[in-house]
Amino acid sequence: MGLFSGTHLEPGASAPAFTLLDQHGKSVSLAGLRGKRVVLYFFPKADTAG
Amino acid sequence: MSKDTVEAQKKFAEKNKLTFRLLADADGKVIELYGVGLAFGIAKRKSFLIDSKGKIAKIYESVSPAKHAGEVAADLASVP
Numbered sequence: 001m002g003l004f005s006g007t008h009l010e011p012g013a014s015a016p017a018f019t020l021l022d023q024h025g026k027s028v029s030l031a032g033l034r035g036k037r038v039v040l041y042f043f044p045k046a047d048t049a050g
Numbered sequence: 051m052s053k054d055t056v057e058a059q060k061k062f063a064e065k066n067k068l069t070f071r072l073l074a075d076a077d078g079k080v081i082e083l084y085g086v087g088l089a090f091g092i093a094k095r096k097s098f099l100i101d102s103k104g105k106i107a108k109i110y111e112s113v114s115p116a117k118h119a120g121e122v123a124a125d126l127a128s129v130p
Contacts, residue, residue: 009085011109012105014104014105018079018080020051020080022071023056023063023072028073034104036102037099037102038100040099042095043093044052044095045054046052
């Protein structure tokens, strides 16, 4: 596995499914949000500026 | 979402009074799935706008935190 591994996603592709816990310990899955528009914002670390 | 624990996200949200959901990708698997991982599995700042059918509508590279909410709000108007 290289340093920059992972899929190369393009607009039009299906967003990969996932299920994670949010800050309240509640389970959130992308499938569960179907029917809504979702903004998935990745950031480096909690508690960095911005 | 970031490669942080639920506990870290909770503190971050409370400290900054964030109302949106912060997802804890503690083992970095979703970061890798979306191809946004850098060294040590930490995510780069990147956003995906996903439409109501689960398809990627737009990808934002080099996100500027200050401007991002505005540009996404504008784009949402044209996303099904």
